Amino acid sequence: MEFPSEDIFLMTASPVIKAITNFKQVSKTLEEFDVEEQPSSLLEKRYPNIKVIQSGVKQLKSDDHKIFTEDGKEYIYEKLCLCAGAKPKLIFEGNPYVLGIRDTDSAQAFQKNLAQAERIVVVGNGGIALELVYEIQGCEVIWAIKDKAIGNTFFDAGAAEFLIPKLTAEKRETPIECKRTKYTMEGSEEKERSLAASDKLGSALGPDWHEGLHLKGTKEFCHKVHIEILCEVKKIHLQQEFIQLQRTSSTFPKEEKNVKPDEVLWPVYVELTNGKIYGCDFIVSATGVVPNVKPFLDGNNFAVGEDGGLKVDKHMHTSLPDIYAAGDICTASWEPSPVWHQMRLWTQARQMGWYAAKCMAADTLGESIDMDFSFELFAHVTKFFNYKVVVLGKYNAQGLGLDHELMLRCTKGQEYVKVVMQNGRMMGAVLIGETDLEETFENLILNQMDLSAYGEELLNPDIDIEDYFD
Numbered sequence: 001m002e003f004p005s006e007d008i009f010l011m012t013a014s015p016v017i018k019a020i021t022n023f024k025q026v027s028k029t030l031e032e033f034d035v036e037e038q039p040s041s042l043l044e045k046r047y048p049n050i051k052v053i054q055s056g057v058k059q060l061k062s063d064d065h066k067i068f069t070e071d072g073k074e075y076i077y078e079k080l081c082l083c084a085g086a087k088p089k090l091i092f093e094g095n096p097y098v099l100g101i102r103d104t105d106s107a108q109a110f111q112k113n114l115a116q117a118e119r120i121v122v123v124g125n126g127g128i129a130l131e132l133v134y135e136i137q138g139c140e141v142i143w144a145i146k147d148k149a150i151g152n153t154f155f156d157a158g159a160a161e162f163l164i165p166k167l168t169a170e171k172r173e174t175p176i177e178c179k180r181t182k183y184t185m186e187g188s189e190e191k192e193r194s195l196a197a198s199d200k201l202g203s204a205l206g207p208d209w210h211e212g213l214h215l216k217g218t219k220e221f222c223h224k225v226h227i228e229i230l231c232e233v234k235k236i237h238l239q240q241e242f243i244q245l246q247r248t249s250s251t252f253p254k255e256e257k258n259v260k261p262d263e264v265l266w267p268v269y270v271e272l273t274n275g276k277i278y279g280c281d282f283i284v285s286a287t288g289v290v291p292n293v294k295p296f297l298d299g300n301n302f303a304v305g306e307d308g309g310l311k312v313d314k315h316m317h318t319s320l321p322d323i324y325a326a327g328d329i330c331t332a333s334w335e336p337s338p339v340w341h342q343m344r345l346w347t348q349a350r351q352m353g354w355y356a357a358k359c360m361a362a363d364t365l366g367e368s369i370d371m372d373f374s375f376e377l378f379a380h381v382t383k384f385f386n387y388k389v390v391v392l393g394k395y396n397a398q399g400l401g402l403d404h405e406l407m408l409r410c411t412k413g414q415e416y417v418k419v420v421m422q423n424g425r426m427m428g429a430v431l432i433g434e435t436d437l438e439e440t441f442e443n444l445i446l447n448q449m450d451l452s453a454y455g456e457e458l459l460n461p462d463i464d465i466e467d468y469f470d
């Protein structure tokens with residue numbers, strides 16, 4: 001707290017605030033922390049100059065340095081940081097059978113619907129879809145993906161193949177403990193939570209969001225996942241529409257894999273671009289996010305990135321005076337380090353928020369500030385299919401074109417190690433399982449040492465690679 005005498009207003013549409021606790025720097029760039037929902041009074045007690053205002057911002061007048069909240073009040077700011085997150089980018093938005101998952105309300109709505117479901121269709125191939133298809137039990141999942149292999153935002157086809165057997169496992173495993181950010185709801189009050197209107201945007205759930213949920217359908221089996229690759233959703237037909245089309249069109253495709261007796265109909269039918277039709281109880285659209293910029297754009301000439309976020313420079317400053325942005329809402333528009341890229345993740349939201357605050361303080365004091373070290377290397381640790389997963393740098397050779405080589409090491413059911421090399425230098429890595437290689441590889445990517453002489457030995461499991469580079 002650099003300015004204990006200044007008033008700081010934290011304006012939020014959500015009745016609880018998210019606090020980061022137990023923060024641990026695992027390595028130079030990998031970090032681990034818990035995220036807890038807490039009543040705002042805790043923050044106010046700890047920092048008396050912070051006042052939490054629980055009301056959505058409905059308008060910004062940047063020329064006047066004013067913001068207007070939904071409860072009819074207006075506030076003047078000297079400096080403003082916009083951290084309003086993102087919204088799910090839903091396919092067929094507005095269709096009542098299409099659900100997205102972002103905050104506590106939407107996750108609970110999903111759980112409730114799942115409890116009565118026999119079959120659902122999951123669309124999308126990123127973080128949420130990967131977690132869902134593994135966690136859901138007792139409900140058939142038709143997983144429709146645009147790509148050839150599962151998990152395109154984190155993996156290549158090799159890693160996908162390594163993971164697939166976990167989806168056909170009969171029994172659910174005991175979850176592993178791994179260094180990743182953990183999400184808990186300690187300290188939050190149920191009473192407050194239930195007051196949140198369902199159309200209001202709450203905080204994104206983040207790590208381990210499914211641990212408190214009961215993700216079970218009506219059946220007794222564990223996993224039953226059918227994957228449809230290289231396709232998108234062409235149309236969604238409601239039951240009546242489907243019956244009509246079956247009756248009137250001789251060319252209308254037949255439903256695939258009907259688990260119900262012929263005369264029993266599904267509430268909704270999904271027509272895929274590969275011509276197949278699946279009946280289901282509902283559809284989950286896990287198809288990415290769009291920055292939540294709407295309340296702030298009207299009348300303000302922000303520079304907006306291609307992904308719809310507020311462009312920020314290397315000091316987290318937007319294109320408008322005295323307005324900064326951090327987290328999912330912003331688009332990093334500085335010249336990045338060759339091994340960093342933006343991804344809308346908790347870790348980056350925390351790092352950006354922390355760094356934006358330092359930049360705001362430095363600007364106020366007229367001091368200069370260097371880019372935070374966390375933006376030197378992209379580093380993320382998480383868990384998919386009960387494996388620890390670490391992704392570093394250009395782990396999928398993003399932006400490297402054809403000018404790169406891959407080295408692999410894989411032991412079925414145990415570990416998958418991939419490194420991305422360019423001109424003898426390590427540019428990125430995917431580490432699945434307990435590889436214990438993250439710190440060494442992090443160093444090798446950061447120091448860009450020429451590793452040509454080591455060749456394939458880099459991944460030789462019989463060599464303690466750390467000894468090489470000490």
Ligand SMILES: Cc1cc2nc3c(=O)[nH]c(=O)nc-3n(C[C@H](O)[C@H](O)[C@H](O)COP(=O)(O)OP(=O)(O)OC[C@H]3O[C@@H](n4cnc5c(N)ncnc54)[C@H](O)[C@@H]3O)c2cc1C
Binds near residue numbers: 084086181201346348
């Ligand atoms: C299901 C799910 C699982 C995830 N799992 C992981 C994971 O395992 N690891 C990981 O690193 N990341 C994960 N993420 C991503 C991570 O949650 C987000 O990147 C992160 O929460 C972004 O933080 P943020 O502060 O920018 O936005 P948010 O956390 O969305 O917070 C935005 C805040 O702004 C408030 N707000 C919005 N509009 C207004 C308004 N008009 N006025 C006032 N307040 C407003 C909201 O109420 C909210 O409190 C996951 C996301 C989801 C949805």
Ligand SMILES: NC(=O)C1=CN([C@@H]2O[C@H](COP(=O)(O)OP(=O)(O)OC[C@H]3O[C@@H](n4cnc5c(N)ncnc54)[C@H](O)[C@@H]3O)[C@@H](O)[C@H]2O)C=CC1
Binds near residue numbers: 091146287
């Ligand atoms: N463990 C982790 O680190 C997790 C991180 N997250 C983060 O939360 C956010 C939201 O997660 P997701 O929705 O999974 O986003 P995502 O960005 O991870 O994945 C979106 C997926 O949807 C696909 N897609 C986009 N448009 C589509 C369309 N019209 N039809 C079919 N597929 C389409 C994309 O190809 C991509 O596979 C992301 O920022 C993600 O990184 C979410 C869950 C877990």
